[in-house]
Amino acid sequence: xxxxxxxxxxxxxxxxxxxxxxxxxxxxxxxxxxxxxxxxxxxxxxxxxxxxxxxxxxxxxxxxxxxxxxxxxxxxxxxxxxxxxxxxxxxxxxxxxxxxxxxxxxxxxxxxxxxxxxxxxxxxxxxxxxxxxxxxxxxxxxxxxxxxxxxxxxxxxxxxxxxxx
Amino acid sequence: xxxxxxxxxxxxxxxxxxxxxxxxxxxxxxxxxxxxxxxxxxxxxxxxxxxxxxxxxxxxxxxxxxxxxxxxxxxxxxxxxxxxxxxxxxxxxxxxxxxxxxxxxxxxxxxxxxxxxxxxxxxxxxxxxxxxxxxxxxxxxxxxxxxxxxxxxxxxxxxxxxxxxxxxxxxxxxxxxxxxxxxxxxxxxxxxxxxxxxxxxxxxxxxxxxxxxxxxxxxxxxxxxxxxxxxxxxxxxxxxxxxxxxxxxxxxxxxxxxxxxxxxxxxxxxxxxxxxxxxxxxxxxxxxxxxxxxxxxxxxxxxxxxxxxxxxxxxxxxxxxxxxxxxxxxxxxxxxxxxxxxxxxxxxxxxx
Amino acid sequence: xxxxxxxxxxxxxxxxxxxxxxxxxxxxxxxxxxxxxxxxxxxxxxxxxxxxxxxxxxxxxxxxxxxxxxxxxxxxxxxxxxxxxxxxxxxxxxxxxxxxxxxxxxxxxxxxxxxxxxxxxxxxxxxxxxxxxxxxxxxxxxxxxxxxxxxxxxxxxxxxxxxxxxxxxxxxxxxxxxxxxxxxxxxxxxxxxxxxxxxxxxxxxxxxxxxxxxxxxxxxxxxxxxxxxxxxxxxxxxxxxxxxxxxxxxxxxxxxxxxxxxxxxxxxxxxxxxxxxxxxxxxxxxxxxxxxxxxxxxxxxxxxxxxxxxxxxxxxxxxxxxxxxxxxxxxxxxxxxxxxxxxxxxxxxxxxxxxxxxxxxxxxxxxxxxxxxxxxxxxxxxxxxxxxxx
Numbered sequence: 045x046x047x048x049x050x051x052x053x054x055x056x057x058x059x060x061x062x063x064x065x066x067x068x069x070x071x072x073x074x075x076x077x078x079x080x081x082x083x084x085x086x087x088x089x090x091x092x093x094x095x096x097x098x099x100x101x102x103x104x105x106x107x108x109x110x111x112x113x114x115x116x117x118x119x120x121x122x123x124x125x126x127x128x129x130x131x132x133x134x135x136x137x138x139x140x141x142x143x144x145x146x147x148x149x150x151x152x153x154x155x156x157x158x159x160x161x162x163x164x165x166x167x168x169x170x171x172x173x174x175x176x177x178x179x180x181x182x183x184x185x186x187x188x189x190x191x192x193x194x195x196x197x198x199x200x201x202x203x204x205x206x207x208x209x
Numbered sequence: 210x211x212x213x214x215x216x217x218x219x220x221x222x223x224x225x226x227x228x229x230x231x232x233x234x235x236x237x238x239x240x241x242x243x244x245x246x247x248x249x250x251x252x253x254x255x256x257x258x259x260x261x262x263x264x265x266x267x268x269x270x271x272x273x274x275x276x277x278x279x280x281x282x283x284x285x286x287x288x289x290x291x292x293x294x295x296x297x298x299x300x301x302x303x304x305x306x307x308x309x310x311x312x313x314x315x316x317x318x319x320x321x322x323x324x325x326x327x328x329x330x331x332x333x334x335x336x337x338x339x340x341x342x343x344x345x346x347x348x349x350x351x352x353x354x355x356x357x358x359x360x361x362x363x364x365x366x367x368x369x370x371x372x373x374x375x376x377x378x379x380x381x382x383x384x385x386x387x388x389x390x391x392x393x394x395x396x397x398x399x400x401x402x403x404x405x406x407x408x409x410x411x412x413x414x415x416x417x418x419x420x421x422x423x424x425x426x427x428x429x430x431x432x433x434x435x436x437x438x439x440x441x442x443x444x445x446x447x448x449x450x451x452x453x454x455x456x457x458x459x460x461x462x463x464x465x466x467x468x469x470x471x472x473x474x475x476x477x478x479x480x481x482x483x484x485x486x487x488x489x490x491x492x493x494x495x496x497x498x499x500x501x502x503x504x505x506x507x508x509x510x511x512x513x514x515x516x517x518x519x520x521x522x523x524x525x526x527x528x529x530x531x532x533x534x535x536x537x538x539x540x541x542x543x544x545x546x547x548x549x550x551x552x553x554x555x556x557x558x559x560x561x
Numbered sequence: 562x563x564x565x566x567x568x569x570x571x572x573x574x575x576x577x578x579x580x581x582x583x584x585x586x587x588x589x590x591x592x593x594x595x596x597x598x599x600x601x602x603x604x605x606x607x608x609x610x611x612x613x614x615x616x617x618x619x620x621x622x623x624x625x626x627x628x629x630x631x632x633x634x635x636x637x638x639x640x641x642x643x644x645x646x647x648x649x650x651x652x653x654x655x656x657x658x659x660x661x662x663x664x665x666x667x668x669x670x671x672x673x674x675x676x677x678x679x680x681x682x683x684x685x686x687x688x689x690x691x692x693x694x695x696x697x698x699x700x701x702x703x704x705x706x707x708x709x710x711x712x713x714x715x716x717x718x719x720x721x722x723x724x725x726x727x728x729x730x731x732x733x734x735x736x737x738x739x740x741x742x743x744x745x746x747x748x749x750x751x752x753x754x755x756x757x758x759x760x761x762x763x764x765x766x767x768x769x770x771x772x773x774x775x776x777x778x779x780x781x782x783x784x785x786x787x788x789x790x791x792x793x794x795x796x797x798x799x800x801x802x803x804x805x806x807x808x809x810x811x812x813x814x815x816x817x818x819x820x821x822x823x824x825x826x827x828x829x830x831x832x833x834x835x836x837x838x839x840x841x842x843x844x845x846x847x848x849x850x851x852x853x854x855x856x857x858x859x860x861x862x863x864x865x866x867x868x869x870x871x872x873x874x875x876x877x878x879x880x881x882x883x884x885x886x887x888x889x890x891x892x893x894x895x896x897x898x899x900x901x902x903x904x905x906x907x908x909x910x911x912x913x914x915x916x917x918x919x920x921x922x923x924x925x926x927x928x929x930x931x932x933x934x935x936x937x938x939x940x941x942x943x944x945x946x947x948x949x950x951x
Contacts, residue, residue, distance in 0.1 A: 051778065052772075052775075052776030052777045052778050052780075052781075053527070053777060053778055053779070055772040055773075055776050055777075056526045056527060056772060056773045056774070056776070056777050057522060057523070057526050058772070059526070059769050059772045059773040060255040060522065060525055060526045060710055060773070061255075061522070063254070063255050063256065063257055063710075063714075064251065064254045064255045066257070067253075067254040067255070067257050067258070067259075068254055072253075072254070072257050072258050072259045073257040073258065073717045073720075074257070074258040074259055076259070076262060084727070085724070085727050085728040085731075085749070086728075086749065087727070087728065087729070087730070087731040087749065088727055088731055088732075089731040089732055108640070108642070108643070110639060110643040110646055110647065149646065149735070150732065150735065151643075151646030151735070151737045152646075152731065152732075152737060153642055153643060153646060153737075156642075156745070165731065197749040197750060198749065198750035199746075199747045199748065199749065199750060200747060200748040200749060200750050200751075200752050200753060201750075201753075201866075202678065202864060202865065202866030202867070203678075203747035203748070203866075203869070204678075204747070204866075204867055204868035204869065252709070252710075255710055256709075256710050256713030256714070256717075257713065257714070257717050258713065352592060352594050353594075356616065356932065432707050432708070432709070433707065433779050435707060436933070439707065439933070440601055441601050441704060441705045441706070441707065441936050442932055442933050442935075442936050443932075444600065444601060525709055525710050526708070526710060526773065527707075527708060527777065527779055528703060528706035528707045528708040528774070528777060528779050528780050528783060529706060529707030529708075529779070529783075529933075530779055530782070530783070531782075531783060531931060531933045531934070532616065532931070532933065533931070534782055534783075
């Protein structure tokens with residue numbers, strides 16, 4: 045019952061020819077990038093978006109960044125009291141929030157440590173610049189990325205859903 | 210191109226100009242076709258990708274873009290290179306291609322020269338490129354280039370012999386060394402009295418054909434015999450130090466030679482430019498209608514594409530041999546087999 | 562002992578030959594060839610200094626360190642979560658597998674254990690990164706030996722695996738998904754079905770590579786009997802992983818250790834090959850990809866429900882102590898020796914990476930081979946430069 049043995053050389057030719065025919069009939073595996081785009085997965089770490097209203101300039105993200113690419117400056121301001129007659133509140137006002145994407149290594153630690161949900165991952169990836177200095181995104185640019193932040197994906201069956209945002 | 214006809218009413222300079230233009234077309238057109246059709250497109254398709262798509266429709270202008278890129282690049286010499294030899298090496302390689310195309314017949318009257326000893330001449334000038342490669346390897350003053358050049362010399366000399374011996378069978382069968390004569394002999398011949406297909410020597414000389422194609426593969430330094438270039442071992446072998454226009458010449462030389470050798474193989478084994486003569490009731494070269502001078506090159510071109518498809522297919526599928534394995538294969542397998550082939554051909558020739 | 566004996570004998574022969582140099586014309590001068598640091602065959606910046614006689618190597622030595630990034634020192638000034646992001650970059654093709662032994666060592670020190678769902682997912686991702694890593698090796702092997710097509714097949718099918726890793730962790734190459742006590746988050750919906758499809762595709766890929774490359778007579782003649790490493794020599798040089806198993810040593814840390822991972826819950830076998838030559842090393846890796854797809858398939862069926870994170874404090878301080886954990890990474894044994902003094906970051910970390918030990922055999926192995934065989938042997942030893950230089 046031994047199958048007739050095809051010499052390996054001809055088998056190899058068969059594999060390449062088979063792929064040739066499959067590419068010709070079924071299309072290739074590549075994506076013609078600028079014309080068609082692949083949508084990255086929801087969790088893809090593309091760019092960090094900043095929700096400025098939530099940030100208290102607590103510096104946790106800047107301190108936990110492994111290569112120190114987050115620059116924060118802030119000052120305290122007096123805001124009108126919540127209730128009439130109360131004393132004025134102290135709020136942290138954000139002056140500067142820059143992320144240097146030329147340094148960032150996309151580890152995601154800053155997003156994770158943020159206690160006030162001010163930082164989010166967005167799968168957006170098309171922000172290359174001809175000048176390296178332009179990769180420093182300031183807080184208005186980081187705020188613009190907020191529009192591209194997707195909803196967190198559904199979890200796989202069997203996942204423990206409680207207590208997770 | 211049609212020198213025999215044109216010689217009556219054209220001045221010598223016009224004839225020469227036509228020949229030069231014809232030669233350029235005959236060398237560059239196959240090279241361009243092979244590069245686009247096989248190197249860009251077929252290789253990509255075999256690897257589940259599309260290849261160049263941006264320059265022109267389906268990337269068909271990519272070749273011109275590449276040439277433009279190479280022409281812009283700086284022509285770099287290594288400091289310790291032998292300048293003169295370094296400069297002329299690519300030209301020698303390309304010159305051998307032009308010398309080869311001289312004897313290929315494209316139609317009943319469309320040829321550059323009609324040598325009586327065409328096959329002999331073809332085998333002789335095909336070795337000229339070895340000289341260029343050796344010079345390139347030596348003059349680059351680079352150890353990788355030197356190794357590549359020496360490998361090329363050893364390999365091309367080893368494969369010259371099986372190639373000669375494979376062709377000897379054809380020459381015996383055709384009874385002539387004239388390439389045109391071989392074409393006529395194939396298409397006017399018959400197989401056991403049936404002349405519907407003529408007598409293409411790929412059927413009677415199949416062993417010779419296979420050996421010839423293997424030797425061509427080695428002569429062209431295509432995988433599995435690409436040790437002189439061997440980019441994973443020797444960076445680029447003898448081409449390592451070349452850049453810009455000189456690299457382009459090597460590149461054109463490589464693929465133009467592939468085209469010309471495919472043409473020669475189709476002349477020797479597949480019946481060349483002609484269709485079997487019995488289809489139109491021709492008996493010899495003088496009967497043939499003039500339109501074959503136009504159709505002939507196209508037929509030859511088609512056959513060339515088929516044969517270079519095989520060359521490139523093998524190139525994209527196989528890994529490469531080691532240098533000593535290649536020598537062993539040439540001397541211990543190919544040469545004995547082709548000698549036996551010659552003997553059998555001679556016996557049959559005498560017997561029938 | 563036998564090595565020493567050989568060396569003495571060689572020295573004796575050399576001295577005799579030096580005395581007997583009568584025929585000056587036949588004497589050849591050796592040529593020193595620098596293979597690398599920038600060379601297509603060294604995938605990275607490994608430099609091999611070889612002395613050649615013609616095309617034969619008479620002496621060769623690898624010179625590493627052109628890409629040293631000082632991870633052991635960096636870990637001393639980073640906190641534990643930051644170290645996880647760093648060590649991703651050691652073996653950059655199978656990066657998830659780099660995190661696991663470090664996290665396991667830290668967990669061992671803290672005395673926590675990840676929930677069983679987290680262990681399962683860790684093992685799945687570990688095997689996925691092994692597949693991504695080794696399938697690229699199978700393609701790269703073709704390029705090293707002159708076949709251009711397999712590498713594109715490898716990139717094509719590795720892409721599916723990378724997409725899976727990206728869908729689960731957010732990073733294609735640097736997942737940074739492990740946390741002390743479990744995982745960052747659970748798998749996204751649809752991951753299990755998608756993974757099953759991809760495993761099918763990868764088995765087809767293995768068949769294709771087998772037909773295209775391993776069955777090819779030219780490939781076999783290039784690799785069989787080239788760079789033979791006997792069992793005892795392999796052990797003496799501290800080799801590990803598929804290189805060791807190809808020399809006939811039945812040794813696999815996934816089976817031989819009881820780590821809090823899910824390997825011992827599924828049915829798989831350790832692949833060995835008795836020959837110890839280049840072909841054996843490549844063949845073992847090919848079979849291991851197949852075996853990994855089987856492991857992943859079985860783990861997907863048995864994945865338990867539950868949380869993926871154990872109860873650990875938000876700010877991690879690892880108690881004083883020392884721990885050593887090593888796992889069977891795609892390239893071989895990779896381990897971390899973590900010394901903690903109770904701080905937020907480790908006091909000292911020793912990283913044992915597989916490639917560094919695997920290439921230390923190169924001077925022994927390259928003696929007397931031809932230049933093309935250098936490439937075959939280096940390709941079949943399969944190192945990743947980040948794994949050598951760290």
